[in-house]
Amino acid sequence: MSKLHVTTSVNGDEREFLCGPGETLLDVLRDELDMTGTKEGCGSGDCGACTIMLDGEMVCSCLVMAAEAQGRVIGTIEGVAEGSELHPVQRTFLDHAALQCGFCTPGFIVAAKALLDRNPDPTETEVRYWLAGNLCRCTGYDKIIRAVMDAAAELRQERTPA
Amino acid sequence: MNAPEKKDSFRLVGTRPVRPDGVEKVTGKAVFGPDYKAANMLQGAILRSPHPHARIRSVDTKKAAALPGVKAIVTGDDFPNLEDAVVQMGEAAGNIADLARNCMAVGKVLYEGHALAAVAATSEAIAQEALGLIDVDYEVLPHVTGILDAMREDAPLLYEDNFTKGLDEKPEKPSNVSMRIQQTQGDTEAALKSAAATVTARYTMPPVHQGYIEPHACVVTWKADGKLDVWCSSQGAFNVRSLVATILNVEMGHVRVMPLEIGGGFGGKTTIYLEPVAALLSKKAGRPVRLTMDRADVFRASGPAPGAVVDVSLGADAEGKLVAADVEFRYSAGTSPGNETHAGLISSVGHYRIANFRVTGWEVLSNMPKHAAYRAPGAPQVNFALESALNDLAAKLGIDPLDMRIKNAVVPGDMTMHGTPYGEIGLLECLEAAKAHPHYSASLGPNQGRGIACSYWVNYGGPSTASVAIGEDGSVMVIEGNPDIGGSRASMAIMAAETLGIDYDNVTVTIADTGSVGYSMLTGGSRTTFATGKAVIEAAQTVIDIMRARAAKLWGCSVDDVAWSDGEARCTGGEKAGETLSIGNIAAKADSTGGPISAESSVNPNDFLPGFAVHICDVDVDPETGHASIGRYTAFQDVGRAIHPSYVEGQMQGGAVQGIGWALNEAYLYNEDGKLDNPGFLDYRMPVASDLPMIDAVMIEKPNPAHPYGVKGVGEVPIVPPLATVAHAVSNATGSPMRDLPLTPDRIYGLMQSKA
Incomplete structure (x- = not known):
């Protein structure tokens, strides 16, 4: 079976990959692009471990076909921190x-970042x-829940980071 | 958040620093079981039985083997015959031959999803295609899944040679009952007859799954020199090593297990499913092989906790003092015997002073996956029944249910069911804290009800090894062998830094592979912070002694004149009196004073203490739908001393919510064909964030005098009380007793209707 050639943007970088027509975006992220921060817990959209951003919308990447990523903008966990600077949600999860x-x-x-962005x-x-x-x-x-509420307060500048 | 809460006694114990592995885990960089890849790796896939019970007449793999890209095929015939193998297995499972046959069926498949063949290929797609080319000739056999059905004399038998153990006389006929155990004290029947009030009822619950989000996965390479490397997430790399080596009949030292980060276990990753299969595929293919389960495999083929049918008769005098308990419980073990019936027995009535009791446990086999440990394994089921009966008895006597427990609670010096006296336990303190908490006296609205229950879990100690090594620049490394399943690196770093008198941030903690540190029993039994913590503290103390001796050498004084405080050596006598040497100073001169500085400590402590928990729950029941929602929840627990309070609270909150799921939603639903109807997260409905309120965790700190920092185990006991607590709350909200779990809306609605 011939593979499909896909060009897409992942965390701001242009990426190309070949995928089978039955492969999910989650499969490609993990196995082709070696971005294993996005997890598979169920493969059926029920657990959210594979949550990514696709053109600004929060989706389960196990429910997106890899070929659908053509020309789209993907954001994954690997792109949430800016370099070594953690996003407030990442920091409050630790705190x-x-x-x-x-x-x-x-x-x-x-998912929490997607909420706080809107x-x-x-x-x-x-x-x-x-x-x-x-x-x-x-x-x-x-x-x-406490971590997300706390990150929201920080982003609203109602509190300063610990 | 980071200020020490007990400045007078500790610098670090009781603080809440960021866990050492935290940044890796919030950035997606931590490598979990399914994340690991080896160079030139093949992908494996497993063929699983569609039948709950069938004889395997033949497995024809010729067509699959001919598919381009297929590199190896394994069936049960490839496994060594293990009938006479004996293995030290910790608390993981029973018989090694049962475990091997669970990894791959031999002769018969015993449940839907039982593995019977496996393929390794150059891609997942080819491996899956190859599975479809394997021809299996099944002789389908009658099956049985329910406990009481499996106990019937005419039930289909899983094994022709299973004769119930523990009966007074050896039975003449085989059955599905693998074991009966009993413990008695006093004259239960007479005491029940003379009791002022009694309650007799039956309680039931189906099997439930641990529900870890990370599916099982491993990569194994069987190298040309005959040695094996295994990468997997588990609750114990040493446990995986011993099970893999024994099943495959290879030397233990030839199996090296690299622990990957573990995505939840709750007892379910104390055993193995995939590793021996991947090993045999790798041996045939000459390449590393990865095997992964999907979620349906996890539900169908990895361990549920036993379902149960429990009969209880409980009697008390007019003042509410318990006089007798007659408890008979039946646990479903799936395809093979385990330990949970014993654990159920010792967890049944031991948290109360009862002069007369008779507790009988039955272990029942059926065509379900081999059961696996689940957080306080064996305790929640029998506790649900006993605590529910106790709540009914209190109501009958007109006594407050917390007062009833306070009247009967065990205190230090009372006897456990396993025959040793209780040490410094804090059950009474938990009950009194619950009674005094504002939650218990808060008012309730219409359709709301409040429930309480209380529980005990034995906890464990067991063997552990840890080493502490000083780097050339004075940095401190802790090396241990217990997978970090909920923040244990942080507690190890706190205990090491507290002992050494240094900053938390100056300690790094490594979870080492089985070739890099001495043996530790698995992470389970609420033992890690207690037992492995003891090893870490002991190793740190030895390192202090070594550094004092090195400092003495540098100062030219007696070691008796070297004290250790605030992370440095201090000269207390002779001409250098008053001088100090930091760890860095000592490390820099280590080569001239005797070489590298490190110490390994191995311990096997049995002075652990049990955990006790008391929970209060408010529910709202919708009278139109029967839907129960949790309005407020407070958990009290005797935690010993909390090393890192946030992660102790986390255990209490997480355990409570797993128990809430068990009470309200979760169930293995087998249909008439013996197939699981809900092998996915949509239909196996675990609690989600919108189902719940905050879980108020109240830590009662009564330190364990046998641990340098007072640690008791905390991980398991919080899952025990929620079943009866939630059921009590729903019973009070509806006026109908809730004796069968889960308390789904249709069940609650039906009970409300039948009462009306």
């Missing part, structure tokens, strides 16, 4: 101990519903 095993964490951080002042309920597509089995979500 609040909002991760235990850390496997779901990339998906949560991409709503800098979410209520706790809004955070909980926005993140309802991301499963975490370790934390019971408490510290994750």
Whole structure:
């Protein structure tokens, strides 16, 4: 079966890859582009571990065909920090101990950043519903919610980073 | 956030620094099980049975082998015969032959999803295509999945040679019941007859899954020199080493296991599924082989926790003092025996003073995957039944359910069910803290109910090794062998830095492979911060002694004149009195004073103490749909001393929410064909963020006197009380007793309707 040639933008870099017509964007990110920060927890869009940004929209990359990435703009966990400068959400996850095993964490951080980019002042309920597509089995979500609320406050400059 | 909370006694214990592996994990750089790749690696795939029970007449792999790109095929015939193998397996599983046959079926498949052949190929797509070319001739056999069905005399048998162990007389006929155990004290029947009030009821719950988000994955290379390298995420690399070596009949030292970051385990990664299969594929192909499970494989073929059917009769006198408990529980073990029935027994009534009890446990095999440990394995099921009965009994007597527990709680010096007296336990303190907490006296609205329950988990110690090495510039490295599943690197760094008198940031912690540090039992049993922590502290103390001796040499004084404080050696006698040498100073001169500075410590402590937890939960029940939602939740726990309080709270919160899921939503749903109807996260509904409120974690710190920093285990006990706590709350909100889990809306609605 012949492969498809795809040119796309990943975290600001132009990337090219060949993919089979049945391959998902998640497969290509992990196996072709060696960007394993995006995780596979289910492959069916139910856990959010593979959350990425596609043309500014939050999506499960396991539900996007790799070929659909042609000409699109992709953002992954690897692009959230600017160099060694962590995004406030990444920092508050660390400060609040909002991760235990850390496997779901990339998906949560991409999703939380997407929320804060569009709503800098979410209520706790809004955070909980926005993140309802991301499963975490370790934390019971408490510290994750606190970390996101705290990052929002920091981004609104209501508090200074610790 | 980072200020020491006990400045008087500790500099670092009780602080909340950022975990050493944190930045890697929030930036996506940490390498988990499915992330690892080896050069020239093949991708494997596993053929799994579509039938819950069938004899394998033949497996024809010729067509698959002819597919271009296929490099190796393995079936059960490729596994060594293990009938006589005996292995030291820690708490992982029972019999090594059972474990091998679970990795790959021999003769029969025993559950839907049971592996029976595997392929390694140059791509995932080719491997998958090859699976479709394998012809299996099955003789489908009758199956059984339910516990009571499997116990029936006419039930289809998994094994013709399984005779129930633990009966007074050896049974004449084989059955699916693998074991019966019993412990008695006093005269239970007489005490129940004379009790002022009794409650008798049956409680049921289906199997549930641990639900870690990271699916199982490994890469194995069987090298030309006969040695194996294994990269995988697990709760114990040494455990993987011993299981792989024994199953494949190779020397343990020839198997090196590299621990990758682990994406959740909760007990489910204390065993192996893929590694021996990948090893055999690699041996045939002469290349590294990766095997991964998808989510449906994880549900169908990795370990659920036992489902249970539990009968309880509980009696008390008029003042609420418990006089007798008769508990009979049946646990589903899946295809092979394990340890959970024993754990269920010792977790059943031991947290109360009861003069008369009879606890009987049955372990039942059926056509479900081999069960695996799940956080306090064996405790939540029997605890749900006992605590629910106790809540009913308190209501019958008109006694507050927390007061009822305070009247009966065990205190230091009382006897455990396993025959040793309790040490410095804090159950009573937890109960009193719950009673005094504003949550317990807060008012409730219509359709709301409040529940409570209390629980015990034994915890564990066990063997651990750690080393502390001083770098040439004085930096400090801790090397240990316990996978960090929830922040344990941080607690190790805190304990090492506290002992050495240095900053937290001056310590790095490495989780080493099995070729790089001595043996440690797996991360489980709430043992790591306790036991491995002891090894770290001991090694750090030895390193201090070495550095004092080196300083004495440099000063030309007696080692007795060298004290250690604030991270440096201090001369206390002779002409150099008052001088100090930092770790860096000592390290810089190490070559002239005796060479590199390091120490390894191996421990096997048995002075661990159990954990106790008391939970309070408020629910709202929608009278139109029967949907129960958690309105408020508070968890109290005797945590010993919290080394890193945030990660202790995290264990309490995470355990509580797993228990809430168990109570409200989660269940293995087998259909009439013996197939799992919900092998995915959409239908196996675990709690999501919008289901929950904040989980208030109240740590009761009653230190363990046998640990230098007072550590008790904290990871497991918080999953135990939520089942009965949530059920009690729903019962109080609806007026109907909730005795069958999960408490799905249809079940609650049905019970409300039948009452009305």
